[in-house]
Amino acid sequence: MPTDAARTxxxxxxxFVPGAPHDASPGAADVEADRFLAHYLDLIQPGLGxxxxxxxxEVARARFQGRAFAxxxxxxxxxxxxxxxxxxxxQLRELPSVLGFLAIAAVYxxxxxxxxxxxxxxxxxxxxxxxxxxxxxxxRHLLGEP
Amino acid sequence: MTGLxxxxxxxxxxxxxxxxxxxxxAKELAETGLYVLVLEAGRWHDPGRDFTGLEWDMxxxxxxxxxxGPSDRSKRAWPRVRDGIGLLFQTAGVGGNTLHFGGNCPRxxxxxxxxxxxxxxxELVPYYRRVEATLPVGTAELVARKEELFIRGCExxxxxxxxxxxxxxxxxxxxxxAIASVARAADPIAFxxxxxxxxxxxxxxxxxxxxxxxVEQTAKRGTNASYAPLxxxxxxxxxxxxxxxxxxxxxxxGERVRIKAVRYRTEAGERNEVEAKAVVLACGAIETxxxxxxxxxxxxxxxxxxxxxxxxxxxxxxxxxxxxxxxGQTSMARADLPGYGFIEVQGFGPLTFALxxxxxxxxDAPGAPDGPWAHRGRTWGATxxxxxEAYRRTLTIAVCVxxxxxxSNGVTLSDRADEHGPVPVVRYHxxxxxxxxxxxxxxxxxxxxxxxxxxxxxxxxxxxxxxxxHMHGTMxxxxxxxxxVVDPEGEAHAVERLFIxxxxxxxxxxGGPNPTLTAQAIATRTAGHLxxxxxxx
Numbered sequence: 266m267p268t269d270a271a272r273t274x275x276x277x278x279x280x281f282v283p284g285a286p287h288d289a290s291p292g293a294a295d296v297e298a299d300r301f302l303a304h305y306l307d308l309i310q311p312g313l314g315x316x317x318x319x320x321x322x323e324v325a326r327a328r329f330q331g332r333a334f335a336x337x338x339x340x341x342x343x344x345x346x347x348x349x350x351x352x353x354x355x356q357l358r359e360l361p362s363v364l365g366f367l368a369i370a371a372v373y374x375x376x377x378x379x380x381x382x383x384x385x386x387x388x389x390x391x392x393x394x395x396x397x398x399x400x401x402x403x404x405r406h407l408l409g410e411p
Numbered sequence: 412m413t414g415l416x417x418x419x420x421x422x423x424x425x426x427x428x429x430x431x432x433x434x435x436x437a438k439e440l441a442e443t444g445l446y447v448l449v450l451e452a453g454r455w456h457d458p459g460r461d462f463t464g465l466e467w468d469m470x471x472x473x474x475x476x477x478x479x480g481p482s483d484r485s486k487r488a489w490p491r492v493r494d495g496i497g498l499l500f501q502t503a504g505v506g507g508n509t510l511h512f513g514g515n516c517p518r519x520x521x522x523x524x525x526x527x528x529x530x531x532x533x534e535l536v537p538y539y540r541r542v543e544a545t546l547p548v549g550t551a552e553l554v555a556r557k558e559e560l561f562i563r564g565c566e567x568x569x570x571x572x573x574x575x576x577x578x579x580x581x582x583x584x585x586x587x588x589a590i591a592s593v594a595r596a597a598d599p600i601a602f603x604x605x606x607x608x609x610x611x612x613x614x615x616x617x618x619x620x621x622x623x624x625x626v627e628q629t630a631k632r633g634t635n636a637s638y639a640p641l642x643x644x645x646x647x648x649x650x651x652x653x654x655x656x657x658x659x660x661x662x663x664x665g666e667r668v669r670i671k672a673v674r675y676r677t678e679a680g681e682r683n684e685v686e687a688k689a690v691v692l693a694c695g696a697i698e699t700x701x702x703x704x705x706x707x708x709x710x711x712x713x714x715x716x717x718x719x720x721x722x723x724x725x726x727x728x729x730x731x732x733x734x735x736x737x738x739g740q741t742s743m744a745r746a747d748l749p750g751y752g753f754i755e756v757q758g759f760g761p762l763t764f765a766l767x768x769x770x771x772x773x774x775d776a777p778g779a780p781d782g783p784w785a786h787r788g789r790t791w792g793a794t795x796x797x798x799x800e801a802y803r804r805t806l807t808i809a810v811c812v813x814x815x816x817x818x819s820n821g822v823t824l825s826d827r828a829d830e831h832g833p834v835p836v837v838r839y840h841x842x843x844x845x846x847x848x849x850x851x852x853x854x855x856x857x858x859x860x861x862x863x864x865x866x867x868x869x870x871x872x873x874x875x876x877x878x879x880x881h882m883h884g885t886m887x888x889x890x891x892x893x894x895x896v897v898d899p900e901g902e903a904h905a906v907e908r909l910f911i912x913x914x915x916x917x918x919x920x921x922g923g924p925n926p927t928l929t930a931q932a933i934a935t936r937t938a939g940h941l942x943x944x945x946x947x948x
Contacts, residue, residue, distance in 0.1 A: 280791065281792065281795070282792075282796065283793060283796065288796055290800075305473050308473050309473060309487070339792075362770060365770065365789075365791060366766060366770060369765050369766060369769060373761050373762045374466055374471075375466065375467055375468065383468070391799075392761070394800065395800070395802035397737065397760065397761045397802065400611070400613060400760075402599065402600045402601065402620055402621070403605070403609025403610055403620060403621070404610045404738045407553060407555055407610035408594050408605070408609065408610065410595060411595055411597060411598075
């Protein structure tokens with residue numbers, strides 16, 4: 266994916282799960298969630314990753330004097346997403362929800378702890394953000410006497 | 412795993428779908444001596460090898476193991492067109508949606524059956540008992556922290572402790588769960604020293620414990636672990652997996668047509684046709700009407716109409732101390748509220764919690780709340796992060812509404828097609844009565860949370876979008892062919908020897924309770940009628 270498009274998706278993901286400098290703990294941009302978004306958007310429909318980024322930029326430029334989506338303040342990005350949610354083209358209205366779904370999954374799922382083969386090789390960010398202990402084989406204190 | 416059963420070349424009966432009900436029909440028919448071929452779109456997973464306990468890996472709709480799509484996860488999921496619905500939950504594979512259900516197996520509310528169905532609740536009771544004994548279903552034995560708090564909240568607002576399987580009045584009760592008894596602690600917690608439920612909290616993402624257990628010994632009694640192995644053990648049932656049925660073939664039989672054969676496509680793209688003396692549709696409330704319509708079977712206004720979904724919602728609140736909602740069976744206590752539906756304590760891993768409770772409509776605008784909650788609807792940004800930081804102290808309650816029938820809700824065919832034929836359109840828009848009942852339940856859930864000790868300022872109502880976690884009613888049963896698709900014994904009015912045995916035959920949402928047990932009871936009953944009507948067995 267071109268760098269500009271990746272930057273745009275990263276800026277969108279950061280709206281849903283913010284990190285520095287807008288929040289005290291790491292968020293979507295800190296884990297490069299744009300790679301996760303691009304992968305799944307293209308799985309939903311080939312080319313959707315770049316298409317989504319182009320739409321975000323197009324609406325941003327029309328609304329904010331030619332500025333790219335990634336250059337907007339968070340509140341301005343929210344306005345762009347709201348605008349797409351009410352787009353004249355019905356098929357586009359769901360895009361913000363899809364981006365949010367994927368941004369949340371990138372941060373709070375296991376992806377940030379996996380290697381390229383899908384093995385969990387370190388604690389994912391979301392488990393640290395929530396205190397989740399990770400999947401296991403059972404909870405001893407909830408079982409019967411041995 | 413010990414194979415898919417004996418190859419069946421000339422089946423007496425073909426069952427389409429090996430999910431929550433198809434495996435039940437297969438076991439019941441094969442035990443009468445009939446030869447049964449089950450055609451299943453997905454695979455028969457080996458939980459010990461295939462289930463990872465990772466939320467996204469197992470459950471995501473795009474390439475998750477339990478998605479509705481090809482077993483080659485690099486390929487796109489099978490497309491569906493949604494109208495008014497957020498996520499469609501369909502699962503390919505032996506076990507179907509019981510691979511990710513919570514194991515909750517309550518009976519229908521008697522009044523909801525007696526008031527609307529062509530059969531009486533009392534007629535279902537022997538079949539309930541048979542399924543409850545086979546799975547088996549038992550009353551949850553454990554009060555984990557989340558259940559302790561839920562029960563405290565229920566009693567604080569005056570819900571009485573109810574007992575027994577027949578729900579004729581409101582109250583809280585321990586869940587009837589199709590989950591094995593609590594395991595004894597072992598070191599490590601592994602089979603065979605540990606047998607039964609290890610309380611790992613992974614019911615919704617595929618039960619794989621105790622570690623090392625064969626599929627029949629995994630704790631949650633999805634049909635992959637219960638009915639399908641029993642069907643296979645008869646030696647008269649084959650599960651032919653990776654086979655997506657694309658058409659039903661009929662022949663002239665006088666006043667109506669008769670089912671003759673089934674066409675299916677393998678994952679390799681081969682197309683086959685196989686004949687049988689009878690066929691049972693057990694594909695679920697979306698695929699069953701889709702297959703009927705795409706096969707060009709006789710049209711009727713009842714085909715595809717009256718989808719109900721229990722339109723789930725989630726209300727959560729933050730407690731002073733730890734709750735650990737991921738520990739223990741997903742839900743071990745509920746409050747049945749006939750006339751409205753029910754509420755139940757809900758365990759989630761962090762990702763499922765985030766997605767289930769954060770993706771509602773954008774109604775979380777500043778202003779006076781419209782109920783006993785501080786926030787309602789979608790949460791993004793800093794609000795989401797603060798809620799997730801409180802994950803371990805959060806108690807969540809699921810709301811399941813007794814949603815009103817609306818003939819315009821259901822399944823039709825779009826003008827798009829995939830490799831299996833026309834893509835279905837699934838429509839669900841709630842009626843005003845449904846919305847009012849759901850609001851009433853959400854308010855009770857919020858009161859339970861506060862009664863349990865939650866900070867009122869932390870109460871969040873997700874206002875979740877409709878989904879098909881539960882789905883029923885698109886091929887309803889009845890006496891009148893003008894308003895129903897199958898007769899009270901499950902045979903299609905318009906097609907001889909074609910039976911339907913899944914939740915699509917429901918006449919309503921059974922009052923709100925989880926539908927699996929009722930669907931399995933009806934499937935048992937339908938299998939018996941089929942065997943007697945056409946095979947004299």
